[in-house]
Amino acid sequence: MQETIKVKIDDLIFDCRTDGDKENELVIFLHGWPETSYMWKKLMSHFSEKGFYCVAPNLRGYSKDACPKGKKHYSLDKLAKDILGISKFLNTQKFHLVGHDWGAIIGWKIVHDYQDRILSWTGISVPHYQAFGKAIVADTEQRKMSQYVKNFQLPYLPEEGIRKDDFKILRKLWKNSEPSEIDDYLKVFRNPKQLTASINYYRSNYTLLKKAAKDTILGDINVPTLFIWGKKDIAIGSYAVNESHQYMKNDYEFIELDSGHWLIQTKYHELENAITKHVLKYQSVT
Template identity: 45%
Template structure:
């Protein structure tokens, strides 16, 4: 069956979502900023063909029915609650988890707090949250790469910058996406409150700082695959390398000659690697 669009009820909210597959092991896929579940269509089509059952929600802030006001509603523990609720909606006690960008940070929060529910974990672009946060604070290269976050956390100023000149900055982010993908992203991000909600993910974490969080970003026992592009302008090597110290289960780093938008830039390599990781960690 093809990838279909639906709505699901989870954690007291209504999420727009994409689904594929009628049976098999469940896979939850989490997008980042400023994208939607559309980014995962190529991966979902392949996974469905291999017998997996996929759910990719438009996450908190990106779904009109799941767009709470207030920065506090976008803290890591809220994002993790959503993931558990998505699995509950699927009727899945255990599931495979895939996340890109902020979806990866949400995924790290979940595997650090509820590892018993995750069969395998694939992080795209973003390393372990504690290692990444430490790199932002202590590594000059990563600090420079993360300068943009200082704008994103400024309420009002960030929105104005992205909306200026017919949303030129926002539209420029999607240079790796095709026209259909860009059209969907803009249709969502231009909705009232959506851009602010997207920025609230940054604001709630004090600029991607996992310190003083309800969730402790510690050791990871879940079988983990990290796929990172060595041309990623936002995420340097330091956090990627330092994150390995937290991996206490099976762990693999796949380094690609790519930027931040891995699924769009290297679709075949990403899909093949994710599928192999899922197959290596069956229910």
């Protein structure tokens, strides 16, 4: 049975959706933008039935009581440390990690910086962000795809555009989502403070991503990795994906699907099968 628990880390309180027996091996699921932990509900039910304890936080800014003001509070360092704080709260040293979109970006940071904590890693849609950052600068296609990221650097205007016509822009992105899922998302994005916090992910880390074209912002990945990407993705092109493979120094599987960015909604069964196989392969011996 799924329930939401409160996880306090310093002055922040995270809303974390959970499923399964907390004595079982932990899988943490990280959502992206513009979604919430609700996106993982079906997959969490599946993994809890497989004997895992599943936890999906509403990330910093998406949890109402973990929503500090100012873009400085949304750096990748802080976003990654939040997840380590949640694992500490759960008294869990090692865990499996699954992330989509911004959840994937945060995940790459975690599995690089805290590799001894990771049993397996599944990134969805967004590749290693050294490769992604390089692509934003070096690849014409990716620059066009990421123009919205540049636009998000402006104050106020992005929020106004997103709210226009009852979140028409976001509703287009959610066309494959269930009504109950959309209702959950809107609980976050209708709150002005939380909407701005979600855009601050882009504002806080844009300079870092562009720096990747000349400098190393993230190194090799030394944990078992599964990366899944849809070749019709409107936000992530093939240049970034192909550049990403070189950083994988442990067991690595890449799956390309005939779909777009919202894979959990459009290719659920393919994701369920691939992630289950990957996680079970690296399940720790008990």
